[in-house]
Amino acid sequence: MRALKARVLLILAMLVLAAGQARASAEEELRVYVDENTQKLVQKLTEQKGLFEEDPQAFYQVMEDTLDEFVDFRRIAARVIGRYARQTTPEQRDDFVERFKRSLFDAYAQALVESDNFEMAVQDVEILPDNSNRASVQMQLTSSDGNRYAITYSMYKTGEGRWLMENVIVEGVNIGLAFRDRFAQEMEQNRGQIQTVIDGWGDAVESLNLEKEMDES
Numbered sequence: 454m455r456a457l458k459a460r461v462l463l464i465l466a467m468l469v470l471a472a473g474q475a476r477a478s479a480e481e482e483l484r485v486y487v488d489e490n491t492q493k494l495v496q497k498l499t500e501q502k503g504l505f506e507e508d509p510q511a512f513y514q515v516m517e518d519t520l521d522e523f524v525d526f527r528r529i530a531a532r533v534i535g536r537y538a539r540q541t542t543p544e545q546r547d548d549f550v551e552r553f554k555r556s557l558f559d560a561y562a563q564a565l566v567e568s569d570n571f572e573m574a575v576q577d578v579e580i581l582p583d584n585s586n587r588a589s590v591q592m593q594l595t596s597s598d599g600n601r602y603a604i605t606y607s608m609y610k611t612g613e614g615r616w617l618m619e620n621v622i623v624e625g626v627n628i629g630l631a632f633r634d635r636f637a638q639e640m641e642q643n644r645g646q647i648q649t650v651i652d653g654w655g656d657a658v659e660s661l662n663l664e665k666e667m668d669e670s
Contacts, residue, residue, distance in 0.1 A: 479585070483616055484578045487590050487606065490523040491573050499570070513558045525609075525617040526554050532620075533632045537640055540647050549651045556658040571596050573604075586610040635661050 497519045505512040520526075530553040531538060531546070538546070577591040592604040607620035607629075620629040639650040639657050650657070 480578045480580050480588075483580065483588055483590070483608070484575050486616055487578070487592075487608075488575045491575070491592070494519050494523075495571070495573055513555065516558055517554065523618060525619055526550055528609075528617070528619050529553070529629060529632075532629055533636050535633050535636065537636070537647060540645075545648065545651060549654065552651060552654045556655045559655060559659070588616065631661065632658070 494516075497515055501512055501515050504515065527550050530550045533553065534541065534546070534549060541549070572595045574593050574595070575590060576593050579589050581587040581589070586609055588608040588610075590606040590608060592606060594602040594604055596602075602624055604624075605622040606618050607622070608616050609619050610616055620627070622628065635657055636650065636654075639653070640647065643649045643653075
């Protein structure tokens with residue numbers, strides 16, 4: 454009986470070890486994947502700085518082409534709309550996705566282009582213990598003057614096995630949540646006129662002082 458119990462415990466220990474090794478391997482693969490896509494973005498921004506002033510539309514297209522395989526803009530936009538999604542038509546949702554992407558590019562492209570060289574590096578990767586299709590990736594942005602900023606990518610795995618970003622936290626500020634709160638505020642201010650909110654989304658993002666929130670976090 455003791456021999457049987459010992460064998461069972463040994464098998465369980467081996468299974469736990471194998472699961473741990475598989476998770477470590479998956480996390481290392483995700484680390485490489487995130488790093489490759491991040492460095493590709495940084496390189497593109499560095500190469501195309503001049504294009505922003507010459508042809509903004511072409512610059513935005515470069516950003517979109519670079520990010521579309523890594524960021525699930527449609528998923529993020531759907532979460533921003535949140536409970537108001539049932540009030541929208543498919544055409545309005547498509548419209549908002551495009552406006553949402555453009556608002557992000559408008560809000561941050563100028564700052565990125567005008568900044569001096571910066572570096573981004575993966576610090577840690579964790580596939581969630583209770584859900585192997587979710588992961589948290591800790592990043593660090595280092596500016597040219599040596600300042601460091603903590604960034605967290607929230608990732609999910611698609612049915613096809615691809616990892617995509619579904620949210621980002623910068624210096625403790627949950628960007629997805631901040632946008633969702635802003636959308637709800639706009640809906641209240643515009644008395645539920647969702648097309649008006651969609652049409653004015655660019656201005657709404659521009660007035661959202663995320664930098665202040667980061668300083669206060």
